[in-house]
Amino acid sequence: MAQVWRRWHRQWHGSVLAALRSSRWPVDVLADRKQPALSRVYGWIIDRKRRRETGHVQRIAPPHIPVFSVGNVTFGATGKTPFVQFLIDYVLKQGREDLVPLLLSRGYGDDEWRMLAKQFPACQLALGADRVAIGAAKVKELGGDTAPLSCVVLDDGLQQWRLAKDLEIVMVDALHPLGNGLLLPCGSLRERPRDALVRADVVVVHHANLLAEEELKVLMTSLKALLDPQRHPIVATSRMKxxxxxxxxxxxxxxxxxxxxxxxxxxxxxxxxxxxxxxxxxxxxxxxxxxxxxxxxxxxxxxxxxxxxxxxxxxxxxxxxxxxxxxxxxxxxxxxxxxxxxxxxxxxxxxxxxxxxxxxxxxELELQHNRDQVKERINSLLNIT
Known part of the structure; x- marks a missing residue:
């Protein structure tokens, strides 16, 4: 009986996840899809929270220590953790030996941060739900203005509206770009795509190699239409090597x-x-x-x-x-x-x-399209020529 229950639970979870993440519509339609009642309530709450928090943005590190945020519009696998791995590894290889990144994470799931801590033992680590308080306290503990940090890497940071960021990186899964187009709890969207992507400096379409070339072109064109041109955004692609x-x-x-x-x-x-x-x-x-x-x-x-x-x-x-x-x-x-x-x-x-x-x-994540532009943007904030 226990085995039957476990099998049923896995199948139920898989079918629910597929319904929330899969779509029969193109991205430009999904961005404005009509929301059911529960999703409208969630959207109203999120809108109020975002407006309130963006009015009280705080910087957790001095200006010479840039904050790189890596996040997503939908829940679930979008390549966020692989990009955090890529970013930390890149910074460690490019920066000075006496300066290291600070990984700022909620610590949810107890697996990702442990894996990252094991992979990058030199990297500083701060865990907690209140990223502003935890991050500021860690920077202060390390010396404040004289902290030996090259940057702060904010894991799952797109919805951290209170925290000032220098580079907003948004991951999009090529296979399920905007889920079914619905906000939680009826879909996988954490906020409206137009509200989220307009804040993006870099958008990385992950698993791009798993799409046909024509499908990828359509997806990237649709995403570019949701970005703010004044931020000079970069739309890049990546794959798992x-x-x-x-x-x-x-x-x-x-x-x-x-x-x-x-x-x-x-x-x-x-x-x-x-x-x-x-x-x-x-x-x-x-x-x-x-x-x-x-x-x-x-x-x-x-x-x-x-x-x-x-x-x-x-x-x-x-x-x-x-x-x-x-x-x-x-x-x-x-x-x-x-x-x-x-x-x-x-x-x-x-x-x-x-x-x-x-x-x-x-x-390991490998950047493909617009790889050099992404690295140049990171280098400029790290003052690397």
Whole structure:
């Protein structure tokens, strides 16, 4: 009975998410779609909150420490975390060794910030719901005007209206640009697209490589029409570049005492003549499936999707084992999960790694169209020539 309930819950969650995020209309229509009653109430509340907070904008760091905000118009996977990874890595490589970024995050989900902290141990970290108070306190703790910071990276910052920003970066998922065009709770929009995108300095269309060229052109043209030309906005594209499928036991066995992972041997791709079972609890599991399908001629690629930020239980592990046994009738099976899932549920992942061929899909965001313009805008704020 418990297994039936878990399966039903996953299917229900997947169907609801698909309804909220999917669309049959182009972006320019979605931007002005008529809202149902509940969404109108939500929109009224958000409008009042935005007007109130934009009238009391506060700076949390001195002017020479720029604030880079990375956010989205819709909830769910838009490439926000990969871009934060890209941005922190870029700043660390471009800046002075004595200056490091400060990552300012709510800390929701307990997986993203842990993964980022592990990947960038030199980066300062501040967590909390009140980003203005937490950020200002952290900058003051580090020395205020003399804080050894190159910049502040504000994670999920688009709706942080009280916080002064120097660069507003908005991520848009190419597969589900504006969801179904409806505001929460009937859709996935966190605010009206025109109200949000008019504040954007940079818009990054993520997973652009998964769209046909003509579809991408239409999407980018529609997005440009929603931007404020006085901000000289940049519309860029990005994709997830696969670094490798890392054997999970390698990551588990080579952790250092300080919690950071040792260097690992990344197995060359592709692996062939086997089935792949994708196990993940992320906002856009469809994109993970598309990435895996592009790697090799697998016998079969199957997705077992869980809710975003899902903490895997022993029951979930049992369900995965059962499905692996069924798939083995057609040959070898590899179970693939994401870095977020691996970081979030270490006990469950260890159990899986001890019993099946578990691999961690490691990807990195790669800017494509207008890559140089985005980097120039970042460099100008970092005073890098």
């Amino acid at each position: 696969v670094v490798g499928l890392i054997p999970a036991h390698t990551l588990l066995s080579e952790e250092k005492s300080d919690g950071t992972e040792a260097a690992v041997e990344i197995e060359k791709l592709p692996l062939v003549d086997r089935s792949v079972l994708i196990v993940c609890g992320v906002g856009n599991p469809e994109s993970v499936t598309k990435v895996m399908e592009s790697l090799a001629r697998w016998v079969r690629v199957e997705l077992k999707a869980f809710p975003d930020h899902h903490a895997f239980t022993s029951g979930d592990v049992d369900d995965i084992f059962e499905r692996v046994r069924e798939l083995r009738s057609n040959g070898s099976v590899t179970v693939v999960t994401t870095e977020k899932d691996f970081a979030r549920s270490p006990r469950a992942m260890r159990t899986l790694a001890d019993n099946v061929d578990l691999r961690v899909l490691r990807c």
